[in-house]
Amino acid sequence: MAKLAALEDPKTRAVNEKHGDDHGVNLGKLRAVAKRLKTQQELTCRLRETDGTAARLPAILICRPKAFERHRLDVMLREARTPKVHGRLVNYVVKEYPHADELRSAWFADPDPVVASAGWALTTERVAKKPEGLDPAGLLDVIETRMKHAPDRLQWAMNHCLARIGIEHAEYRARAVAIGERPEVLKDYPTPPGCTSPFAPVRISEMVRRRQDETVA
Template identity: 80%
Template sequence: MEATTVAEVLAELATLEDRKVRAVNEKHGDDHGVNLGRLRAVAKRLKTQQELACLLWETGDTAARLLALLICRPKAFERAELDAMLREARTPKVHDWLVNYVVKKNPHAEQLRMAWSADPDPVVASAGWALTTDRVAKKPDGLDLAGLLDVIEAELRDAPDRLQWAMNHCLAQIGIEHTGYRARAIDIGERLQVLRDYPTPPNCTSPYAPIWISEMVRRQSD
């Protein structure tokens, strides 16, 4: 069986392009028009192909990069490679998938978490906070939760949008997962009022931390 080429994949992605999907995605800062369900179907057929994934990433095409993240081997990347990839991943969906599908599964995740969290680029820093939020939920041992709340309290209100969203998620996760810090997390959220008026569809939980924390704790107790 012959290996699939980059040109063949790009041609297939072009046939999946949908103007309506692109219009919706562009409202969220993503420049691609491929339905993600169809993209996942392509990835399922291709299976894991690290070399092809790297070549697709190098094209710079958003749909190709999303596909690359689905067919790569997360543990195969060196720390410097992931750092470079994150700094190139300027669209929200590529950024999110890179962090959640690849970096979290990579052995360098903790080193990258610490480096990125302190990065002057707010988009890069948001990735560090996303990794921190994951640790708050799954591996909190060794984290300075009080120190994290100190930073959030001082910087959340004036943080750029993407970084603010990531820090706010961390605030909520601390309140949800750690009863000893719940009251303080809710208090910080109430005083800062970040995302209090964020439009939330029916049956969805508000990203406003006090409501988010209270709702998730309620669900856990049901």
């Protein structure tokens, strides 16, 4: 904790707070701390007890995902209210958990939009890597009905799933593009040069084009 406190930077905190995060430690420096610590499940639990974002981020990187029980991951997800902790918990821990799909099903329709966004993120992962058993048409129905007025984090997750369906499933591509075009969700999202816009119609078109170019090459 003393090391993390020493890495605190007011300018980093100011930038992070604009995006809903409440810490002032550069992520690269946090990763370096985690790399030195290596895997330590007991320390993971102790760092999480501090209730500080700067401590919870390296805690995620040094844990053993398979060591958690399902109910514990559910509690951790519901406690993860800042975007970086929430996103990294889903991507680095839950996705590596053997029963991640059970959590996906439980979170998908949760009344808490932040929890539901985790369910949608895991669904997007399945669309890309293990689509068997999913209903893309049904997912598109929900996205078409709810995405426009969903809270920000849930809207982002739904939009990402919409784009992934359009990229991975040619038979649903036209409908996915049409759903994205009508509400124009994230159409004006600021995108750095060289990066692909999160706006679903643009993202679908660009990613499909890249795959076609790779196939030709």
